[in-house]
Amino acid sequence: MFNQKFVVRAVESLVISSIGKRMAKVYVSVGSNVGDREKALIQAVHFLKQDAGEVTAVSSIYETEPWGFEAELYFLNIVIELITELQAPELLVKLLEIERRMGRIRAESGYQSRSIDLDILLYGNGSISDSGLIVPHPRMQDRYFVLKPLAEVNSAAFHPVLGMDAGQMLDSCNDSSGITKYMDREATENLLGVRKG
Numbered sequence: 001m002f003n004q005k006f007v008v009r010a011v012e013s014l015v016i017s018s019i020g021k022r023m024a025k026v027y028v029s030v031g032s033n034v035g036d037r038e039k040a041l042i043q044a045v046h047f048l049k050q051d052a053g054e055v056t057a058v059s060s061i062y063e064t065e066p067w068g069f070e071a072e073l074y075f076l077n078i079v080i081e082l083i084t085e086l087q088a089p090e091l092l093v094k095l096l097e098i099e100r101r102m103g104r105i106r107a108e109s110g111y112q113s114r115s116i117d118l119d120i121l122l123y124g125n126g127s128i129s130d131s132g133l134i135v136p137h138p139r140m141q142d143r144y145f146v147l148k149p150l151a152e153v154n155s156a157a158f159h160p161v162l163g164m165d166a167g168q169m170l171d172s173c174n175d176s177s178g179i180t181k182y183m184d185r186e187a188t189e190n191l192l193g194v195r196k197g
Helices: 004-012 037-051 088-101 144-153 166-172 185-192
Strands: 014-016 022-032 054-058 061-064 075-084 117-123 179-183
Touching: 022 037, 022 088, 022 144, 037 054, 037 075, 037 088, 037 185, 054 185, 061 144, 075 144, 088 117, 144 166, 144 179, 179 185
Parallel strands: none
Antiparallel strands: 014 022, 022 075, 022 117, 054 075, 061 075, 061 179
């Protein structure tokens, strides 16, 4: 027998465009702790709109201490909701292209400060695991700075592997890293040019 809640979530994660294309609802984490951090978020969202799909929602901006390493400057982080016709591997390519365009050089290992960081958190209700892409993001449930803005955008966003939504993951997260609201949601929408859904 089908799990009715799962079926509803699966349907909600897919969007059919007016011309019949199958689209996916995706959640992307965006962060920066190098240079003009606000400007980096503005540029990243602009490039996502231009190259990846329609940005339909954005969280408040949160200022967070670096996770897994020490750095002088804290991160500014947001989560966006994106409607895209790109398959997950194609979307990853676009995100990496945007990072390179904005001066990001990815380290081979470990964490470091970065001009921009774009991570796919959830792609529809899909679960993907190959050499270059793991979705849902394998450490999202451990990162308060990811879960707080994700739950703000959509507390029902569903993790198909853990069987938990964003609100539940946030409630059970033990991450004690510092996080403060840097800019409220309405001001962030205005800054980034994201229309309210």
